[in-house]
Amino acid sequence: MEDVGTRILAVEDDERIRSAVKLALEDEGWTVDEAESGEEAIEKFQRSNPDVVLIDIMLPGIDGFELCRTLRRTSDVPVVMVTARNDTHDVVAGLEAGADDYLTKPFAPKELSARIRALLRRIRPGAPGHARLSFGDLELIPDEGKVMRDGEEVHLTKTEFRLLCELAESPGKVLSREALLDKVWGYDYFGDGRLVDVHVRRLRTKVEADPANPRHVVTVRGLGYRLQT
């Protein structure tokens, strides 16, 4: 199953943008399904089972945030959110709704393809290295893509899992936001640190007994994050 079969669901209410983006993404060799509303997107999502979903947050009917939350209830499919503004509010709300990455309009389609490629790469984390990693009540099984807490499986999105794996690679060592942006999202020096912060926050709600007082994924002020037992 290589890139040949990659399906992308593009949710965008502006027909012209949708068509142009579809043309550009098809040039990458991907199959693109279109949806012009959240309702249509949910229906198509169940039918075509896409590898990546592209969601514009400004949609008629249920908006992009709501659509994203709906998809997240049943799926860990990578989601790229398209925000109208680079405002903290939209970006953070999008990420908190479960998006893996975001782009601000108008973006270059090349940038979109790069983001999608990074997400696809993330789905298949390479270099397992260890069969099992243990951090107190937390257990990581990279090969199976599983995380257990107190013996029970914790459900993580692919990006959250990848983030946890990167931190687990070097336990106790501080990874800067830039390093994590590079390793997990494939961003250069100018990636958005909020991506990391929101994902860490979401990760904590799943792997920490008390997310407000994290014991595993610890913030090191001014430097970054660290995984500890």
Added chain:
Amino acid sequence: MNEGGWFRRLVNRSRPAALGLRRRILLIFTLGSLLLSLFLAITTFGLARSNLITERVDTAVTTSQRNAQGVERDLRSLPADAAVAQASLDRIGVEDYLIWYRNTWTGGAATFQNPDVPSALVTRVIEEGESASQIVRIGDELNVVVGWDVPGIGAYFEAFPLEEADSTLANVRLSLVLAAAITTGLGILLGIFAARRAVRPVGSAAQAASAIAGGRLDTRLEPTEDPDLRILTESFNDMAAALQQRVERDARFASDVSHELRSPLMTLSASVEVMEARRDELPERAQAALDLLSSDVTRFQGLVEDLLEISRFDAGAIRLHMEELLAAEFVRQAVAVSSLPDTPVEADERAELALIRGDRRRLARVIANLIDNARAYGGGEPEVSISVVNPDEEPISHLRIVVEDHGPGVPEEERDLVFERFARGGGAGRRTGSEGAGLGLSLVDEHVRMHGGRVWVEDRLDGESGARFVIELMATELDE
């Protein structure tokens, strides 16, 4: 200048006037209290003086009357001789006296001689037979000379120095001068206080106005109960509200326009990209047209992004994500993603270890814009350098990021203008390139100022032709 400029100038202009009012009030209070206390002092002094002298004269009259009666007694007894009267006067210690007896003056001391008696007094006492007194200056001192008629025999004159009254008056004068000085001083203090109070509303209005000029458009004056000040407060607040509304409307318009532009731009850029992927299949003329289209779509995109950022500035909606950045590393990264990624970057030793606090992506935009500018107007091969402002400083406080180009430079009179929005100076052909000046440099200016730094343009220091853009930012030393 931004739209705050005229306003700031207005506020600055009102400042000397505010001082004038304060000085005027102070002057009125000072002069008023001075005049009033002088008037009071002089009046008091006059009253005290006349009272003292009257009292002294009364004493003199009583004393001299007694002496005159003694003299009369002596002159009426036998043998009638002035010497007898003199002897009895001397006996009781009277010194300054004169006796007019049988048309001759007798008596008199060194301090009181017959010429000292004013002729008017002589006339009144001797010729008209009255008793009278007169104040005269004898030698250096004021004296009261009292003359008694001794009916049918002669007359008796006695002088009393007023020096005692003089010294009392001197004391009174001293205390009055002191009192006047204190009153005037109090008046000045009161004046300062009153002036401050009077000017306080002006001061707070000026403060509010400069806050508004500085971008805090929601600044208002506190409502007051004072009916005189309420006019000022209310009309100021109305003005501020109108200004805020207008600025916000303008900002919203710019923001709405750029939001609206983004959807078609999105379509354009995606379509152009699809065509670019098939560039080789196009005829030559279509290729040339595609290149034009594609480069202008990119430019358009940059413009819309800049416009959005500027409208965020105007709406005061910019929130910086401040981080500690290693200055030299940051600049190298920023240059690497700019339109001329091969631009050389030099950093001096201390700048290599300097930290700046800033919004990474916005500062990167600043550098990218300066490089874009150098590419468009500066001959295309800029050099970037980072240096500590004062290398001897310990610890360092500021550093400079410099972008130099090889263009015609910026003429002196356009050096502020280039940082204005859509600035297009005429001179030196600098702004005649195909890419308009747009918003790039004005964004540089706004961003740098938001970071508490400053930016300016000057001539290259090595004497070659070209512009030198300097950004000065606060910096700290990396401590390890």
